[in-house]
Amino acid sequence: MLIRVRDLELQNLEFDESFQPGAIEFGPDFRQTGPLLSKGRAELIVEHRGHKENVEDIRLVGKVEVHLEFGCARCLEPVEQDVNRAFDLIYRPLGVDRRADEASISEADTEIGYYQGEGLLLEDALREQVLLETPVRALCREDCKGLCPHCGRNLNVEQCHCEQHLSDPRWEALNEIKKKLQS
Ligand SMILES: [Zn+2]
Ligand SMILES: [Zn+2]
Incomplete structure (x- = not known):
């Protein structure tokens, strides 16, 4: 108009x-x-x-x-x-x-x-x-967990097992020590 x-x-x-x-x-x-x-x-x-x-x-x-x-x-x-x-x-x-x-x-x-x-x-x-009036970044909620970068699952809805498979190398060293202590 x-x-x-x-x-x-x-x-x-x-x-x-x-x-x-x-x-x-x-x-x-x-x-x-x-x-x-x-x-x-x-x-x-x-x-x-x-x-x-x-x-x-x-x-x-x-x-x-x-x-x-x-x-x-x-x-x-x-x-x-x-x-x-x-x-x-x-x-x-x-x-x-x-x-x-x-x-x-x-x-x-x-x-x-x-x-x-x-x-x-x-x-x-x-x-x-x-x-x-529109936001630069819209979020469904403040603490939205987002998508898993490995498998794409929505982490608000379900927990995936990617973290266990792709563990951080820094933790692997600790796990080694733990195993040694336990044996
Ligand atoms: Zn969200
Ligand atoms: Zn995942």
Whole structure:
């Protein structure tokens, strides 16, 4: 959904959108398991920057909600995560800040992004907001034991016998001593 500056010049835009999995491209790190819901409004903020220059910013206020599924970074089992994020963002025309003018609007509570051409694609803004909420490494639980590097068994579910077969050479020396003492 393209939010056009031209349309915002006439009136604010209220949106209440639902995006099925696949409608917004998130990359290979996780899967969207239900519709992504987003509700909010877009409005135009005109910055007056001297010499009669006006900059048309898009302010995007709203929230985004989506259920995601990751693979655990250690054992690869699915990990569910709910994203529920509120946002209040300002998008400026790309290139307008190159002159390093001081902005006339308050930037304290907002984040600044940029739009190109006639407006802002809502999907792009939502993708960014969701990615800000996703972990770098998802774990199914803090103490996940992961997969055995030798046999690939999930060590949270079952104990394998690889350690006994592939014993550490440092322990072998100790075992030798033990045997000698016992005989
Ligand atoms: Zn795990
Ligand atoms: Zn094993």
